[in-house]
Amino acid sequence: MSECIVVTSGKGGVGKTTCSANLGVALAMQGATVAVVDADIGLRNLDVILGLENRIVYDLVHVIEGECRLKQALIRDKRVEGLYLLPAAQTRDKNAVTPQQMRELVTKLKDEFDYVLVDCPAGIEQGFKNAVAGADRAVIVTTPEVSAIRDADRIIGMVEAAELPEPNLIINRYRSKMVSKGDMMNKEDILEILAIPLLGIVPDHEDIIISANRGVPAVFDETSVVGEAFRRIGRRINGEPNVPELDFSEGNGIWGTMKRWMGFGTAQGVA
Amino acid sequence: MTQLLNKILNRKDASKEDAKQRLKVLLIHDQVDLTPAQLDAMQEEITAVIQKYVEIDRDNSVVRLERGDDRIALISSVPVRRVIERALPA
Numbered sequence: 544m545s546e547c548i549v550v551t552s553g554k555g556g557v558g559k560t561t562c563s564a565n566l567g568v569a570l571a572m573q574g575a576t577v578a579v580v581d582a583d584i585g586l587r588n589l590d591v592i593l594g595l596e597n598r599i600v601y602d603l604v605h606v607i608e609g610e611c612r613l614k615q616a617l618i619r620d621k622r623v624e625g626l627y628l629l630p631a632a633q634t635r636d637k638n639a640v641t642p643q644q645m646r647e648l649v650t651k652l653k654d655e656f657d658y659v660l661v662d663c664p665a666g667i668e669q670g671f672k673n674a675v676a677g678a679d680r681a682v683i684v685t686t687p688e689v690s691a692i693r694d695a696d697r698i699i700g701m702v703e704a705a706e707l708p709e710p711n712l713i714i715n716r717y718r719s720k721m722v723s724k725g726d727m728m729n730k731e732d733i734l735e736i737l738a739i740p741l742l743g744i745v746p747d748h749e750d751i752i753i754s755a756n757r758g759v760p761a762v763f764d765e766t767s768v769v770g771e772a773f774r775r776i777g778r779r780i781n782g783e784p785n786v787p788e789l790d791f792s793e794g795n796g797i798w799g800t801m802k803r804w805m806g807f808g809t810a811q812g813v814a
Numbered sequence: 815m816t817q818l819l820n821k822i823l824n825r826k827d828a829s830k831e832d833a834k835q836r837l838k839v840l841l842i843h844d845q846v847d848l849t850p851a852q853l854d855a856m857q858e859e860i861t862a863v864i865q866k867y868v869e870i871d872r873d874n875s876v877v878r879l880e881r882g883d884d885r886i887a888l889i890s891s892v893p894v895r896r897v898i899e900r901a902l903p904a
């Protein structure tokens with residue numbers, strides 16, 4: 544049975560698009576067919592993060608306005624079997640689409656794909672309403688900061704108001720060094736406040752910037768600790784039980800570097 | 815463990831506690847849609863009503879909103895010095 548998952552956060556700049564791209568690739572690598580949909584009309588970016596920006600001919604608004612067929616607008620990612628991107632329009636605005644039209648579009652996509660991942664725009668207005676319209680469930684992305692968690696709380700309320708089931712949480716940009724010093728809220732602090740189930744933690748890592756520069760999501764890199772974090776989240780979305788949380792405290796410092804050299808770095812988990 | 819170490823070394827409080835406390839207050843304000851000034855005014859009025867019936871220790875009184883599971887509760891702790899002896903209003 545196929546499923547539409549909206550990736551949302553409220554606050555901008557917390558990593559929704561990066562999460563959408565990496566989870567799309569991760570799920571496809573695990574054998575699922577996936578359509579990633581950029582719902583940020585007017586400010587599209589998912590194409591750039593995926594490195595597919597030069598292949599756009601048609602976009603989501605063209606499909607909705609009947610200027611092309613859905614299949615013509617879907618861009619196939621040649622690096623992995625089963626992954627397609629439906630880009631957003633760059634020269635239109637959020638009012639070019641209605642929630643009803645999004646619902647119909649998602650229904651068509653669900654006929655073709657195992658997963659439809661919708662990358663939601665920041666904010667709580669029309670763009671958010673469009674993005675959640677066809678979703679079966681939501682994944683909330685936050686960072687361990689007061690402003691991001693505040694907005695995540697607001698969005699959790701709005702997801703519930705949209706009658707979606709209880710959303711899951713991704714904590715992005717986690718810095719274990721700062722956490723161990725007590726200068727960053729830890730997993731338990733954040734879960735205590737937001738009170739929704741955790742889907743996974745993604746460490747703050749330079750791989751994300753490098754992969755965005757290149758247009759190659761980190762999850763393609765087998766040795767990347769961030770990539771491994773997304774692979775594990777993908778496995779959890781896919782329904783694999785008891786995927787251990789990544790121990791990325793090893794990611795920094797001399798001991799982490801040594802462990803990576805010795806070849807048992809990224810694959811280790813903690814119970 | 816780190817917290818224990820911090821205590822032993824008497825380091826200043828970790829900033830995440832500030833973050834957590836500020837967030838808790840913020841989320842309550844967001845949810846009940848009351849400004850901090852309105853909350854203060856509410857506290858004043860509630861205390862005034864209590865004072866009509868009992869003499870209280872104002873300095874050690876607390877009236878605040880707190881977020882629990884799925885709901886917000888009004889938590890108040892008002893030490894009573896003595897009951898004011900007077901007839902109930904007719």
